[in-house]
Amino acid sequence: MRRSTRRSRASTRRPGPDGDITLSDMPNPAVVEVRGVNYSAGSRQIFNGVDLAVRHGSITAVMGPSGTGKTTLLRLLTGQAFASAGSVQVLGQDVASLRRAELFALRKRMGMLFQNGALLTDLNVFENVAFPVREHARLPEPVLRRLVLMKLEAVGLRGAEQLMPQELSGGMARRVALARAIVMDPEVLIYDEPFVGLDPVSMGIIVRLIKRLNDALGITSIVVSHDVAEVGSIADFSYLLAGGKVVARGTTAELQASNDPSVRQFMQGTSDGPVSFHYPAADYVGALLDTSDLVKGARP
């Protein structure tokens, strides 16, 4: 009942001044649809009625301050966690209703780049990239070798095929992980904070790679990040998460032009705004002027 109410509300929304665009406004079919999702971790509610859609072939950014559940959203998309209410549809399948084998089959059509790369530390670069292929396809070794070298060439690391993950810089590790994520030619590629901890050069490389791979391979990309400038430069469409909801959606330009205080605060990176810099605490001046502990400490 609640879900149907939400759906009818979503379908009647029209683009607003903040770029509030509905699924029906999107020119390509949605590859990912999240509708009315609630999710809690213990007693803490992470999502409270999140709706978003990712259209085919696009780069969609999911942005938001730390702790707003961006990575949790990816866990919902990949079936590592399940919503307590609402639905998560990926490539036309309801993730929560899939059996284990069906979920694994769906995951084969997806790729994911983890924040730290998550390379298998006992395998070298070549074997890391070859890993999903060895697991899921019985390719002759010469064919596999050429496939892996093509993917490594795409990320500019063909010459590093024999290095171990411990010998790679953060940027290189993420590029190897990207090669591994695309080696099975996924239809959806998910990036979890791909720019965190990278120097400007590595960051620029990763930004260009995401754009180039998306265009060349026709992949649908979902980039979760709080690096507004980087992700905004390549995203076709963006969602801004805060307080368990989607507080804004639209193109980067539309978000930049938004008058919503929380959107402006996030896009401009200011400390003053609806998102407080300070964690909730008792009165600061009162805490400093309270001398009861000093008197107690002065006693012999």
Place this chain on the structure above:
Amino acid sequence: MLRKIGAVALFLLQVLAACGPALRRPSLIVRQIYNSGARSLIIIMLCGVVVGMIMGLAFSDMLSRFGSESALGVAAGLALLKELGPVLTALLFAGRAGTSLASEIGLMRATDQLTAMQVMAVDPMRNVVAPRFIGGVIAMPLLVAIFNIMGIYGTQLIGVTVRGVDAGTFWSQMQNQLDFSDVGEGIIKSLVFGIVCTLMAVYEGYHAEPTAEGVGLATTRTVISSSVLVLVFDYILTAAFL
């Protein structure tokens, strides 16, 4: 406590279910036999010799009080094959290979490697846990055999060359008094201890909190639970074989 026993039992069932597919990947298992077994060889051999030397001294002293120095070989053989070999090897295995397994899997959890496998539609139980479990279970009896050989050598070294027990008596007594049931008891114990130690290591590693402290705690819990369980199962098995 009961909840943990239930969780470990369920985990064992999951591991056993994953062992079939894992057996089709012998290269993974051979690598784990190397990691758990071959890399424990030095400490097992060293401890085996030293334990044997201690027994050579202690047993020859005790037996000489009853005028039975000639029984040194059989006493050392029985002690090693039935008790000391499996138990001490299992305790050393828990400290060397068990901690290594727990911390390795725990770190894989902390660095998202297990999650990455799941997202790549690869089951970590089949690719990570089961090969390590099988490798550990296979390695343990081999390590026990090596420990026993080194222990008997150490006993002979001290008993015969230092304490003056006759070498012929030492070996012939051992050959006459030990039978296959003694060896079989040791083999069964080593297999059970292999299952216990490896299971606790992979369980604790797989369920470690994905933090540095969590991995450390998992490693500690592996040693403690393995050691206690080895002694408990040793008592049960010894009673069963009487």
